[in-house]
Amino acid sequence: MPGKRVVLTGVGTVGAPLARFVAGMPEVGALTLIDHDLYTESNWAGAAQEISRADIGKPKAQVVAARVRKIRRDLKVDALVSRVEHVPSGRLAADVHICCGDNRPVRAACSEAAFRRGTPVLIDAGVRREHLMARATIYFPATPGAACHLCGWGPADWEAYAASYTCNGAVGVPATGSPAHLSAMAASMAAELCLQYLRGDARPQAEARQLVYSAELHRAWETTIRRNRDCRFDHGQWIISRLGVNPERYSLGEALEEFGGPLAVPGMAFAHRLRCGSCGRSREVLALAARMPPWQRRCPACGEEAVSGPLDLLHEIDTSTAQCIGAGTRERSLAELGLLRGDVLRCGRGYIELGGRSIGKEVPR
């Protein structure tokens, strides 16, 4: 069954070798690599990945994608330099989503995306320095009653989740400091789980299977994770209508009328005001805060970067909001607001994927 689509989030010490393993699987026809990070001196010094000095400063996703393309020329490889939370949901549509993120917020986001889209398989791989442990877990989000990644989290995990962020808002997780061969072990375990599923040897089940290997103790375990009744995630799946709407040609006013408001992009907020922390001036805008380019953020008065606080954010837009924000707002295209093909909108008609493969009915203009 050629042509399976795999999404790989995080191409660090685990994800980079895993990308090569996945690329070598003949069952895979398309591979999407997602990572917002750039290679730094520490990556090179660790020699954990096959990178050269010339790669320092380049996006990890692009470097790994270029390497993977050399392995198989017929493989369709995409590289997205972005946080997975900000990637249009449609770009995460896959048969297998593999998460090799180094922090809990990324893993939680991958798990949520896989459940919302009904991705058949989610694989999560990682390493821990304690007892030199490599781990790979396979989840079946499309199976009724399936456990999610958050089902296995206890209070300590939530504490670590909160501790992932520093006071200045950055995700500041210290490097695991695990040896490269341990990362390769985690990548191998994840690759084997992926291959088992692609070959039809892994039957979808509600329980997640977790493989753990300790290089220090020379022991391996297989455990299962069942759905946790107290899980903070609702495990809901979106029913998404894919419409051939081009966000560049579709205006906010048309979307509000056709789709029925209020409109929201789940997981993201619209900034309606930017405040300059340097000169204190503020101005009205309307765009997805996470996708606002630096030039749009720049304060016209002093040139410094302007930001939006929580009171400057809108989690949904309705007709009255669009009128309040300023003349001409309704005429602006969805692309001008930061929406991309593949974004999923929550609206009066349910969930709509923009610029989808036109499986659903075209919205009449």
Place this chain on the structure above:
Amino acid sequence: MKDLVRDGFLRSMFEHGMAYAAQSDIFRLEPCMGDPPFAYACHFAAPCYVRRPSGEIALHEGGFTIGIAFPPDYLRLPVVPSQAVLQFIQPVEVWHPNVRWPFICIGRIAPGTDLLELVLRCYELTTFQRKANPTEWDALNPEACRWARSRWPVEPACRLPLKHRRLAPERQP
């Protein structure tokens, strides 16, 4: 798609917040958006430290205002960072290790943390009744952090408790 649990939480926050504000002459709560409100402007009639254009650090007697907005996932996920809920509105020149206008960091916020707890933490932190972030590497304002460390412990800008009411003794004829 109404979230009844969230609406109930917001309604209860509104009632408790307004009742508390009615008992204080330092604190005033102003709902900003939504019904039930999910965003508030909290006005504090208490001094705070500011940096004047000359560079001098001085007490600002005109009070300060902090905004609070509850995001859609507030009851489910820990709020990280706290800038996703809190916003310093004025004065713009506020001087504090945990504040870089318009952001304020009060540490971790557990899911469903009460509005009044947020208000109290913001008030105590801004007036230095509560210890500010002493580590420069993750302070929002490292310069203010250095300033605070140089005069540790910083003299609180206001020592009054938030639930404060001035006595108005009845005059006997």
